[in-house]
Amino acid sequence: MTTERTQTLAMLAEARESLLITLRDLTDEQAGTRTTVSELTLGGVLRHLSTAERVLTRILLTADGVEPEGMYDMDQYKMPTDRTLDELRAEYLAAAKITDTAFATVDLDSMVLLPQNPWSPPEPQYWSARQILLHLFRETAQHAGHADIIRESLDGASTTEQLGAAAQAQPSGD
Template structure:
């Protein structure tokens, strides 16, 4: 029988994999293409999730309320013109490994001081390490769903259709 940490990290890993399946076979141009009135693209989703995991892991590890550099960058939702989808995928896998390592030993009940953001209440806010991990899982699942819809509107492929295709 596995414990809560192992199960939650496994669920996060499975959700990451679902997102990466959705990106299989895409060109860089497709990864940067908008398919709705939204500015959101598949490359932008991946870049946002890279930023999110990196920044929330920093929040966890520092625990001092410091706002990680780039956490509020609005361009994190855009496919960078100077990066390929393959580069973003490799960075995502590296950041995921960093996240998994950080959460593999931390006390999930540890209280972490959150950074002050423009939308934060004025008083200090704390989350447990567990809440941060669950937030990462929720963000990844939400954006994996977005990615599936964007992919289907780009070329008719869906995550389910991609399951049998090689990476």
């Protein structure tokens, strides 16, 4: 039987995979190239989502309301010049594995104290573990879409076409 948790984690895995497909066959230089008026680059999107995985998982696991390191680091949106895309991809996969492990057993109804931020009301804010997981899914899907636009502007590659080609390459089971 498929559970809400299993389905939600599967959807998050699909969004992650879509992002990783978008990053296929790129050089480090391409990963750091802006293709729109936005400052976002493909390497920056990947770095930001690695940060999001780590920060949200820490918030979930500690539930102490303390701001995790790097939560508001604006450099997380940029491709670092001293890092490779392969290194950023490995960090992302490692962060995703920790997230998946954390959400595999947590009570989705448990309430978690969120860190204060400049735009939140002054009283303490709580989210359920479910809401944190859904927020991470939304964040990943949104930025995977950004990455697709950046990549298509970079070299014309389409994530949708790559997904279709991968599906057609799968054995039909006949």
